[in-house]
Amino acid sequence: MSTNGISGYKIESRPPTDRYARGWHCLGLADAYRDGKPHTLDIFGRRLAAFADSTGAIRVIDGHCPHMGADLSTGTVQGDNLVCPFHGWQWGGDGGCKSIPYCKRVPPKARVGAWETSEQNRLLFIWHDPEGSPAPPEVAIPRIDACYSPEWSDWAIDEMLIRTNCRELVDNISDMAHFGVVHGSPVDYFANLFEGHKATQLMIGRSARLSGDAQLTALSTYFGPAYHITEMTGQMGDQQIHSILLNCHVPIDQNSFVLRYGVLVKKIAGLSDEQNRAMAQAYVEQARAAFYEDVAIWDSKIRIDNPLLCEGDGPIYQMRDWYQQFYTDVEQVRPSSVARRVVEMNLADIEPPVLRHVFEG
Incomplete structure (x- = not known):
């Protein structure tokens, strides 16, 4: 069928520059x-x-x-x-x-x-x-005390090859809309803070897998271009679960990267070591399942330099401006790219969350 010359939005998809992030x-x-x-x-x-x-x-x-x-x-x-x-x-x-x-x-x-x-x-x-x-x-990479505490499990880390440019996955730090569609986790509150070499996301919502009927809270930060840590509070059964998620990548070339995903889970007082291991492993598997839903998208999506956005998508362009600093000579980094910027979306009009102080200057 002829379109009579009518065309849709023109996607811009330039090849990535032959440079790896600082x-x-x-x-x-x-x-x-x-x-x-x-x-x-x-x-x-x-x-x-x-x-x-x-x-x-x-x-x-x-x-x-x-x-x-x-x-x-x-x-x-x-x-x-x-x-x-x-x-x-x-x-x-x-x-x-x-x-x-x-x-x-x-x-x-x-x-x-x-x-x-x-x-x-x-x-x-x-x-x-x-x-x-x-x-x-x-x-410098900040210390996580839980990594050295007997009150927490050891890292459980998976490694996988993703066949696309590594910049694709970083969009997630500001992509509010995908949580409900990809993960079945509707969002009540979402905020981003960009400042210096760090980008932080605070998400409060719901997840049948990771919080049951309770609230799911996730505070995530990119420390530089490739190391991302999330502190998450959810629930399994009647037990509140505290976990720390690792999401990090290293490029192989411009069209592939190795992604490592890890989980730490805080042990629950009153449970035996065997019960804690079983609880931690079950939660790790649920968290992995949610993360792999993102992997499936990254592994097949195309690069779009000019995404067509709508209200509620999240500050994608602001995030990309922040991220560009790592692909720019230090002397050429624009002050506006590393200046403090906060974007909040209170979709469910909830009371300001306790962790909101992270975003206050």
Whole structure:
């Protein structure tokens, strides 16, 4: 059937720029790298190699030996060094070549790139900056006391490959409307705060899976471009459940990224260890099921640079303006992009929530 020249809204979908975000990126549980073996990291459009030295500190260096191009992540760990599987050159965590088995003198240029890492909340982070600057102290990953408390479960973390640009998932921090449609969780109150390197969301609503007939409260923050933590209060049966959710990603290339999703659950007083484990596992599975509904969308959606929005969608354009700072040279970041901005939507006209103080200047 002919449309007689009538056309719809013209979607703009430019290819992403060949640049990766400035910031800390999470590589999963730190202890997973302390197995005495090197680990292959295909991230930021290149190959890196991670290994733990004799002190347990995790080092990350460029993954190819400049001698003859061997993959260092397929080598072996000896003491503080990563040994090339091809000719046995030994590389330290600082990127310097420490010895060559058949040569007494190490060439002065024998160095590979070494990457800044950090451990916090039992997780390993790697710093990426296209300009090559070290991580400033004000963007350090904040400590979560629950990660070290016997009153909380250990992290339960899943890892998955998503075949799209990683910027697609960050829209969720300001996408109020998808909660009801995708998750069956109608929203009563929704607010965003953008300031500096952080973007925060406060959502109060309902979820049959995560809160039953009770109120669900979720306070979420992106600390930089790729590390997102949610403090959530829901309910299972007659028990109130406190949980902490991890949502973090690291790009493989411009069209794929590794997403890691984790859950911590606070143990319930009066229950045995076995009962608490069962309760935590059941809640983890419900939280995962809700999260995977987002994954299905991300894995098949297209990129839209000019989304056609309506009242009630949430501050998508403001969020994207905030997020662009991580893809811009530091000196070129516009002050308005990192200035404090608060957007509130009280859809059910409820009493201002207790956590609303987070948004007060």
